[in-house]
């Protein structure tokens with residue numbers, strides 16, 4: 001799909017979405033690992049649930065997404081909540097974050113494997129990457145069906161090789177699959 005088509009698709013979704021966006025579970029559960037200050041990025045932010053939480057925690061927060069509608073909604077929500085978020089329309093594949101530029105990067109429900117080297121390099125020393133997205137071995141029919149957008153077993157760990165893993169959750173399909181967090185893998189890694 002071209003960027004124009006992607007933008008049109010996501011703009012249409014966000015235009016009819018009046019929900020307040022939530023931060024992903026990895027960021028909510030492990031928010032106690034966030035530094036007291038620094039520059040954070042919500043990458044492929046959509047309407048910016050992660051960005052709003054990062055700003056609430058006092059971090060200087062940027063959010064980048066291809067969708068102008070998503071970014072406009074995020075910027076409006078931030079203003080309504082008296083938060084400062086620098087939301088920008090940006091193609092993160094052609095224009096990834098610069099090396100050594102962020103203390104915290106959060107990516108939820110977006111998977112472009114080619115981006116990982118730039119993502120890891122964009123962390124400042126001891127910077128944190130929070131990542132959460134769908135896995136192939138998921139019991140429920142939620143999320144994309146295209147396997148290109150689904151993580152294989154342990155793949156998120158492999159993509160983040162070089163980080164110190166501070167938290168990881170990937171439960172697979174063992175045991176009682178009606179319990180637990182089954183559709184996603186989540187990781188918090190620290191740059192060295």
Ligand SMILES: C[S@@+](CC[C@H](N)C(=O)[O-])C[C@H]1O[C@@H](n2cnc3c(N)ncnc32)[C@H](O)[C@@H]1O
Nearest residue numbers: 010044045046065066067090091092093108109
């Ligand atoms: C499934 S949504 C996830 C949004 C948000 N992170 C969340 O968890 O709700 C995927 C997002 O990726 C964005 N996106 C896709 N390709 C992109 C690109 N090349 N550059 C920037 N954003 C992109 C879409 O506009 C969309 O907002």
